[in-house]
Amino acid sequence: MGEPRSLDPAALSNTWAHQATLGNALYGSLMINNDETYELEYKMATDFSTTDGGKTFTLALQPDLKFSDGTPLDAAAVKFNWDRLKDPALGSTTIRQAVQIEATEVIDPATVRVTMVKPNPQFGQAVVAGALNWIASPAALEKGQQSFDENPIGAGPFTLANWMRQNAVELEKNPAYWDAPKPYLDGLTIRTVPDSNQRLNTMSTAAAELASETNWSNIHKAEDGGLSYLVSSTGGGQVAGMNFRRAPFDDERARRAVSLAIDLEAVNTVVYNGDGEIPRTLFPEDSPFYADIPIGETDSEEAQRLFDELAAEGKPVAFTFLSYPTTESRTLGEAIQAQLSAFENVEARVEVVDYAVATARAGARDFDMIVSSAITQDPDYGLTMAFDSKSTGNFLGVNDPELDAALDRGRFGESIEERKEAYEQVQQRIADLSIGLWYTRAVPGVIYGSDLNGVQLYTLGSPLPEEFWISN
Structure with a gap:
């Protein structure tokens, strides 16, 4: 993946070649799409539906969701995140999805009504493909980028332990994660390795358990070397x-x-x-x-x-x-x-x-x-x-x-x-x-070792780190 410029979800991209694993780890996901049928499946959300051909949607949340600092992840938090993604000053790639939204309205603590600029009955597919799927604490975001990057507050399966820029992002298990007993791992370390040969060598020597991959040649070499892989069909x-x-x-x-x-x-x-x-x-x-x-x-x-x-x-x-x-x-x-x-x-x-x-x-x-x-x-x-x-x-x-x-x-x-x-x-x-x-043809995929289990992808090669577990 590419080195993140910030840990603000607005600065992350939910595709295999960018920061999908990091975003899912810190913020979890409202919903995903099935990698074979593309049907929506719910995580922190329980519904995202329209009854008028895609002009309005109702987003319903799991009850009593909490950010890692114990504050509520509620409808107001979703509204704050979705509204700010329309701001060009953020430079978010998700502005492409966010500007399709005309307005958001909090109906109750667990329900948001979303009104579209133009009807789009397929909008759920756009939500899962970007930062609309990742909700961060409004209070933490309002403290500014430097403060947020030092202590990003989300509701994902992991929290930040240390960010060594141009090197690694170290994460530790979020004990308050809503979907206990997940995550199964105590921590994750995510590194940026843009060179395809170095990525393959890292995996071949078991120096890493999983690599997001952009290169068909690496996929085939990894398979020949006894590694496993998943590629989203596109x-x-x-x-x-x-x-x-x-x-x-x-x-x-x-x-x-x-x-x-x-x-x-x-x-x-x-x-x-x-x-x-x-x-x-x-x-x-x-x-x-x-x-x-x-x-x-x-x-x-x-x-x-x-x-x-x-x-x-x-x-x-x-x-x-x-x-x-x-x-x-x-x-x-x-x-x-x-x-x-x-x-x-x-x-x-x-x-x-x-x-x-x-x-x-x-x-x-x-x-x-x-x-x-x-x-x-x-x-x-x-x-x-x-x-x-x-x-x-x-x-x-x-x-x-x-x-x-x-x-x-x-x-x-x-x-x-x-x-x-x-x-x-x-x-x-x-x-x-x-x-x-x-x-x-794109390779929205991952390579992983024989000890890593629970590898699952949604949208464009986006892994769900809360599902990972290691066998000895």
């Missing part, structure tokens, strides 16, 4: 996304030229030793939303023709790939750069920055090409968040009325047949728009 994938908002990729021809120029099989060989799964279609064949619509093709002659055409108009294609400080991200950028060097009238550069800078640049939309994603379980959350023109999570600046209309039809379809038809149109528009290079 559609979509990771994409080297192109910024529609500025040159050169505000011109569809430039996006299409780069897409056609890149041989994704060669990229897979370089980045994943050929072990990655390239998403040839947006949904896998076992998905009810599968359609045989290619989202990536290679045609070097057409690519060169488009590069030449743009250069003749005084618009030669030149761009920078903004890389995270991981082996995978840097190698991907270098592979794209190397392939494009064989073409004329195109120049690609690679800029490697740390997580904080990359996150800030992505938030400010200050990039040409960056690793982005549209990872789907139920397709509404992942695709609408990434590609609807009005979504704050639309980092690439995609703005297409036909795509917006199809996404709406998919959200409100009353049968699987209606939703399938809508998402077929979504897939066609995404293919036609040349969003970017769909280079791998």
